Amino acid sequence: MFSEPDDPEVVARMRTAHTVASGALGVVPGRPAGSDEGPREAWGWRGRTLGKPVTGPYRLGWLRVVHSPVDHASGKLWTGPEDAERLVPRQVPRPRLHVVRQWTEGKDAYKAELYDHIVGQAVSSAPVLATGPRLATAWWSDLCTALGCLSAVRTERAAVRQAYLDRAMPKYLAFLGGPVPTVPPAWSTAHGDLHWANLAGPELGVLDWEGWGIAPVGYDAAMLHAYSLVEPETAARVRREFADILDSDAGRFAELVVITELLQSAERGDNLELVPALRRRAEEVWPRAAPGEMAGR
Structure with missing residues (x-):
């Protein structure tokens, strides 16, 4: 995880995209049972990704939104989680990826990935x-x-x-x-x-x-x-x-x-x-x- 980006426009754009993704996937902000902490954020490198805990169709989960310019929304980094879900055996412990949704807004491409929430932290x-x-x-x-x-x-x-x-x-x-x-x-x-x-x-x-x-x-x-x-x-x-x-x-x-x-x-x-x-x-x-x-x- 990385710190929140310094650019307020990036922060606002990614939080808006996360809200859009939450609505599309039918999830709401959530947290582990028994936790006194509110929903937290996990930022990726320079604000490229934003993840938050959610609850929804798969109970407690983790919704991660990825941003890319449209002309770079392909290739290794864009498809890695989906490829791992298909090809990497479950003997390698990792959160299961349940749903992926993609959309574009002008020159920006977004991808929403809904995972199981990890055990622990x-x-x-x-x-x-x-x-x-x-x-x-x-x-x-x-x-x-x-x-x-x-x-x-x-x-x-x-x-x-x-x-x-x-x-x-x-x-x-x-x-x-x-x-x-x-x-x-x-x-x-x-x-x-x-x-x-x-x-x-x-x-x-x-x-x-x-x-x-x-x-x-x-x-x-x-x-x-x-x-x-x-x-x-x-x-x-x-x-x-x-x-x-x-x-x-x-x-x-x-x-x-x-x-x-x-x-x-x-x-x-x-x-x-x-x-x-x-x-x-x-x-x-x-x-x-x-x-x-x-x-x-």
Whole structure:
């Protein structure tokens, strides 16, 4: 989740669209039974999405509205949740997607997605951890199992493309002082945005399936680790839980990929607090590989 956009026009437009979607789907603002809190909002990156708890045909649910310019209302990010509902097995715990509705208003396209409400809540209100989460051993075990199951899903969707690696890794990892590999040892299917605001607890739930698809092996574990770097105990826990992959050639490569992406996004002002830790981690990861060890695999 992200903070409410600074632009009041974006806020007003998205809240209006959410109201329109609520009427079309026959839902009203709701909240979990026994909760004393009123309905809350969950904003996506720069106001692209807005979600709220609702009640309606499927009892307690979550209504998420997505915005896009009409000429970009297609492709991977637009269809990700629906593709996940069709292709990702239920052994990967996530809210079920019940209904999708789309409409346009001039140059703006909107999509309403009605989900089950998650059990519990997001582990963090932001992708980067502020404090270490208290998660049971079973939660970690379930996450490892879920990512293993997801990795075997067959899809033509791409979360990361080779052309991006060829272009971005030499640029954003130049501070390492030498050539780095750009070809992954292997590819598998990944969630693609596995940070702490997209994970629920105390019962595991994996949220936000817009960007899932093929990525370098170990990509999800590497991303979760990167978003944990400012909270050392949690970062160490991620490394322990996913040691089998993060300590491998593939895992080290995946870490370099994720670091590249997050350093690039920091140029746009995103998650600036991560930058020093990302650079340190890259310097820790890369010397562990002998020259050429991962290149060309």
